Amino acid sequence: MKAAAFLELRGLESWSHEVWGEAGGEHAASVVAWAFTGVRPAMVGPADDLALAKAYELLTGRSAPALSERGLELVDGRLRRVPGLPPSAVTSAAHESDARSAHVPG
Numbered sequence: 001m002k003a004a005a006f007l008e009l010r011g012l013e014s015w016s017h018e019v020w021g022e023a024g025g026e027h028a029a030s031v032v033a034w035a036f037t038g039v040r041p042a043m044v045g046p047a048d049d050l051a052l053a054k055a056y057e058l059l060t061g062r063s064a065p066a067l068s069e070r071g072l073e074l075v076d077g078r079l080r081r082v083p084g085l086p087p088s089a090v091t092s093a094a095h096e097s098d099a100r101s102a103h104v105p106g
Contacts, residue, residue: 002058010024032056034047054077
């Protein structure tokens with residue numbers, strides 16, 4: 001079951017929890033948001049690209065768009081550069097993603 005596997009992957013006990021950041025629903029929302037924006041969640045961890053990519057793939061069965069924008073893919077549980085992409089395409093996408101991550105609306 002995907003739900004149970006997701007909770008286990010994220011180190012959680014349930015989909016709802018009275019403590020913010022310890023509910024599977026909050027983690028799932030943060031993972032999906034990261035997948036489309038490339039912005040890492042601040043309060044819901046683990047929030048490294050590998051952990052988020054694994055969680056997104058487990059939830060959806062698909063690769064996270066945020067990875068492909070940066071020239072990365074998840075293969076056998078590891079992140080790797082997409083073969084055949086020119087380095088400039090990967091660098092440019094990574095800078096755009098970093099800029100979005102650094103932006104905090106005021």
